[in-house]
Amino acid sequence: MNGYVFDTAHLFAGGLVLVSFMMLYQDRLHALINVFALHAVVLSLSVAWQAYTQAAPHLYVTVAIAVAFKVLVIPIALHQMIRRLGIHREIETVVGIGPTMLAGMGLVALSMMVMLRVTPEADPLAREDLAFALAVILLGLLIMVTRRNAVSQIIGFMSLENGLILAATGAKGMPLVVEISVAFSVLIAFIVIGVFLFRIRERFDTVDVHALDRFRGERR
Secondary structure, X not given: OOHHHHHHHHHHHHHXXXXXXXHHHOOEHHHHHHHHHHHHHHHHHHHHHHHHHHOOOOHHHHHXXXXXXXXXXXXXXXXXXXXXXXXXXXXXXXXXXXXXXXXXXXXXXXXHHHHHHHOOOOOHHHHHHHHHHHHHHHHHHHHHHHEOEHHHHHHHHHHHHHHHHHHHHHOOOOOHHHHHHHHHHHHHXXXXXXXXXXXXHHHHOOOEHHHHHHHHHHHO
């Protein structure tokens, strides 16, 4: 394998992990949404490079879907949703940013150690891309569990799905029909979540899940 092919693929995959840390660091909703759009841009570049190196034209469909929905449609819709609902712009976290970043570094180290050990016979590019993808998935989960705002948890879920796409394209194992079905499943989930956010905001005047837990405890 040409060295530049290997290095470029890892530049994009490593960049996706770096942008995941940028998302983990954000404490304002608008900034978090903008960084998620950047996350989708880096994912699109990574998948486009895999399409070129693997000679897999169908992966360009994945690139088009990611750019259309995750770079443009979803971030714009989230910004409008925040304005229409009057959602509090600062993100409340379960723990501080410092401990969260340290936990994120620990998860990245864990993903590298586990994935590189269990795939010693795999293609070097694929196994290291899988390690980066697992790191992105775990960081997405960390965003979901350390943020109290429902919108930030939605973004954590979608960044987790970006990691799954990176893993599937790096492992050369995702047919076109799966890519399309996953993309539309995410879009439908986003629409449903948006409806629920409007209903929650109407009923409880907040989308802070911690406040909703307190309300549930009072009703018991």
